[in-house]
Amino acid sequence: MPEDGRATRRVAILAHHNVTMIDVAGPADVFSHANTFGAAYETVLVSPDGADAVTSNGLTLRVGAAAAEVAGLDTVIVPGAYGMVEHPFASSLVNSVDHLTAVSSRVASVCTGSFLLAEIGLLNHRKATTHFTRLELFRTRFSAVDVQDDALYVRDGTITTSAGIGSGIDLALTFVEDDYGPELARLVARQMLIFVQRPGGASQFSAASRFSAVENRPLRALVDAIVADPAADYSVAAMAAHAHVSPRQLARLFADELSVTPARYVETVRLEAAQTLLQRGYTVQSAAELSGLGSAPTLRRLFLARLGVSPSVYAERMTGA
Template identity: 50%
Template sequence: MRTRQRPLPRTVAVLAYDGVRLLDVTAPLEVFSTAAGLGARYEVALLSPGGGAVTTSAGTRLLTDPVGQLAASRVHTLIVPGSPGLPEEVPAGLLDAVRTLHSVSWRTTSVCTGAFALAEAGLLRGRRATTHWRHTTTLTRRHPDIDVDGDAIFVRDGRIYTSAGVSAGLDLALALVEADEGHELAREVARDLVVFLQRPGGQSQFSVAARTPAPRHGTLAALLRSIAAAPAADHSLPELARRAGLSARHLTRLFNEEIGDTPGGYVEAVRLEAAQTLLDAGETVTATAHLSGLGSDETLRRVFLRHLGVTPSAYRARFRTTAPGVSANPPLSSVARPVRR
């Protein structure tokens, strides 16, 4: 009688190094280890170029195994986390470790600025990729052969996946679990970790003020504060120009030079953020449209679809599913590519 063999585990290798961001490491580790506890075939390994202890950017020390321990083995998923300093300087030995593990991996992924390590290793040439919104311009400038998507939570191109800032490692890891083990198990992992299985929107959902460069022009800074303080007020171009004491043309040029957007585009982004906050708080779609300054239900719907890829009603439904025992997460596709501005 032939003995039935159990399937081999899927080895998930997380590559740490001195200065690595702690959450970039631990978020995927939690997802895959939780999935393993629920019956998935994952075996997680924490590696570093030289093995031993590495010190994270938070000061926490992690004990790792050397890359050579898995270099001759088949790795299912390689995860390269980011670090605050990685866009400017790649730690010694990291690129060799990335290339070595990539050569024996079925798929290779990065979290946050880990995309810079993949790029420097030559793995993103001619591919689509993303990274933390704060560093997308740097990645584009340094590697013009990469199609950088500054809004996606994560991007898949072939067997390489890149994800956005920090907590996006959770989104990516959950998507990979879903692709490997199916929607039900991925949903159970998300429920255990109390996170969305699929986060609505892209990086553009994050605070407008946080991702806006500080303007050098004092008048422009005052305008931005007034827009944020009262999104529903009259912020038409003629009115903004009147308050600034500038011509509409001059004001538009200032916005483009210092903010990287038109006055209308910036106002719409602030109103979208206000609308999200109102929906999160339980306001109706109609009230949200009025209070955010977007005006009508139809305008609100168009703005949500254009920027977040979901309707206001679908977005609001997300926050009605946070009651205990309720789950209405839809399936997550293997590629998250929200509509960009």
């Protein structure tokens, strides 16, 4: 036990064949940095048989124990692996997940690790997510899971699933905040040179990166204009005039090219603009006006609906104010 009397929180991360390195290293580094600021995490790397694991980038992870040997965990993290979901899971891997989740009070997955949690039935009738490229496969394979599209991570009770890669860091920071408070989590994020600690409901992508592959030139010019100046007039009539099409053609172009309605696209861009403004220290009202959302109540409703947090809470998390 640490000198200040805090009980050590035991975290196990499951390493397995071809595991994605950052899915393991990201959360592990968060807990390690947290310890330098007064947290008390003990992180152990385990594998199904106790053997070292070769990751997807060819490096080898030194494993501390076989999964069946550990117990009394506070947290278990199940990472994903490239190509893992394309083949039946090895029974030893499934058994390891079954054991680890049974002896831990908090369970999490990173990337396609959610498939392993679903395989043992742990996500049945729960909300969950995974990497965006595997969402439809996840939904098809596990029909009892309430799959959440385009979220960094999803919490349902004591189980959290994340989208993968960098979102595993967001996931671990959230656990640090739960365990030791927001200030310590912010110190860790700052130490790791992470610009912001993103809420789970945030999109896996910015609007610009998600919707940049637009082939229709008039539509491309319009979406670029929306990103450049989200507070301008983007009524249906104004957008149709900008793209030199009828309102009906505008709706069809957005559906065909972007799989979204014009209004939803504008809303998404404005929401992200408001997030950036709040991160820069603007008030909720100013962020609402400058992003084109108009008023603080409108911004609050949109934040709660899309991100699951209020603008003021979001600003506190991002700025430490």
